[in-house]
Amino acid sequence: MDTRIGIIQVPVSCQERAKAFYARTLGFHVISEQPLDFMSHAGLRWVQLEPPQGGTTISLVTWHPTMAPGSLTGLTLETDDIEATHRSLAKAGLHISPITLAPWGACIATFRDPDGNHWLLQQPRRTAAASPPSRNEPRSVVRENCMA
Known part of the structure; x- marks a missing residue:
């Protein structure tokens, strides 16, 4: 089986504030930022960042009711x-x-x-x-x- 962990969803309260932290403080690179008009997520944004040396990426999420900001x-x-x-x-x-x-x-x-x-x-x-x-x-x- 050829699998790997690709994206980890990180629950945040404000995507802009979190994006600034991950990019400025940790040196992550924004690799995708776009509207998330998928299923019941209309009006939301997909923000995906990659660590400086690559590898598994993170997505800053605000829409999961079971993933409170700060719970990871x-x-x-x-x-x-x-x-x-x-x-x-x-x-x-x-x-x-x-x-x-x-x-x-x-x-x-x-x-x-x-x-x-x-x-x-x-x-x-x-x-x-x-x-x-x-x-x-x-x-x-x-x-x-x-x-x-």
């Missing part, structure tokens, strides 16, 4: 250099958590979009390990595995 969690942006990306996002004005070492061995930081949708910035673990690290490992372990 676990979205993950992956980077090869979390320290540089973290610094760049903070410089762009994003409130982002400190970098930590996750139980599964990746280096992570978290942030939210203007509606409260929860994102994870992740750099895969640089070295193979027999078992995931402990949450209580000292900061030096985080530095060794997460920082350039």
